[in-house]
Amino acid sequence: MKTLGERYLSYLNSGNSFGKVQVNTFLSLLGNSYNRILEVGCGKGFFSYLLLKEKKIKHKKMFGVDVFDSCQKDELETLSNKFKFKKIESGGDLPFPPNYFDLVFSMDVIEHVIDWQKFILEQVRVAKEGGEILIGTPNRLRLSNLLLSLFGKLSYPRSMGHDEYGEVLHLQEFTRRELLDNLNFFEERVKDIKLCLVGWGAIF
Numbered sequence: 690m691k692t693l694g695e696r697y698l699s700y701l702n703s704g705n706s707f708g709k710v711q712v713n714t715f716l717s718l719l720g721n722s723y724n725r726i727l728e729v730g731c732g733k734g735f736f737s738y739l740l741l742k743e744k745k746i747k748h749k750k751m752f753g754v755d756v757f758d759s760c761q762k763d764e765l766e767t768l769s770n771k772f773k774f775k776k777i778e779s780g781g782d783l784p785f786p787p788n789y790f791d792l793v794f795s796m797d798v799i800e801h802v803i804d805w806q807k808f809i810l811e812q813v814r815v816a817k818e819g820g821e822i823l824i825g826t827p828n829r830l831r832l833s834n835l836l837l838s839l840f841g842k843l844s845y846p847r848s849m850g851h852d853e854y855g856e857v858l859h860l861q862e863f864t865r866r867e868l869l870d871n872l873n874f875f876e877e878r879v880k881d882i883k884l885c886l887v888g889w890g891a892i893f
Contacts, residue, residue: 693738693764700739711825715796716743718823718885723791726751729783729812730798731774734760741768754783757854780804785815792816794823800859810875818881828888829862864888 691699703709715736721744728737731753740746751772753760762774775784780803793812802808812822828834837843849857863871865886872879 693733693735693761696735697738697742712739714887715739715823715825718887719744719792720821721746723821724749725790726792727783727785727790727794727812727815728753729793729795729808730801731755731760732757734762734765734774736794736796737765737772738768741765741772752785759854780807783811783815787814788817789815790817791820792823793820794825796825797827799824799826800862801857803860805861806871809872813875813878813882816882819883821883821885823885823887824868825887826868827859827862829864829867830888834862 700709700712716739719740723746726737726740726746726749728734728751731737732755734753737751737753741751746769749769749771751769752775753762753765753772754775754777756777756779758776760774762772765772765774777784793816795808795812799805799808809822809824812824816822834843845859845861847859847862849859851857865888868886872884
């Protein structure tokens with residue numbers, strides 16, 4: 690299993706691969722002035738690691754949460770003694786008070802979540818007014834999906850193979866427009882937050 694540092698070096702040397710485009714897009718959307726940061730569905734913690742390495746945010750409160758206890762927190766704590774990991778229950782509330790974080794982000798998570806509306810609502814709840822929420826997810830209109838759709842083979846739930854956690858299922862996928870349209874159920878609260886939706890796999 691790669692360490693976060695080894696994965697980071699792979700990113701630096703990956704040319705124009707999809708992974709590097711994904712990482713560069715993520716980094717381009719971030720600022721440098723956050724005091725409290727939360728990654729929802731952090732996995733091993735790679736995107737938190739990227740943020741710490743590239744944005745030099747080392748003395749701010751930073752949390753990662755996930756339903757799996759696989760976060761490489763020791764490595765993250767070497768970059769910032771303010772980083773903390775919390776294991777959470779699937780479908781449960783985030784263990785933080787309302788209006789707490791300047792930045793809440795989740796990368797490649799919402800497509801795996803059963804109650805995806807609550808998933809977004811909880812991020813909105815813990816984000817401060819004027820704060821930022823960043824959601825990255827595969828774009829349903831990416832080229833590979835368009836080809837599957839053409840032959841009537843695109844459906845959900847969709848198995849994406851297996852990894853160390855088991856079968857990887859995409860329960861749903863979205864276009865940017867679909868996600869924005871579905872935010873109407875807490876529209877007033879979202880107006881106070883900078884919401885940035887990123888669709889990997891296509892530009893739109």
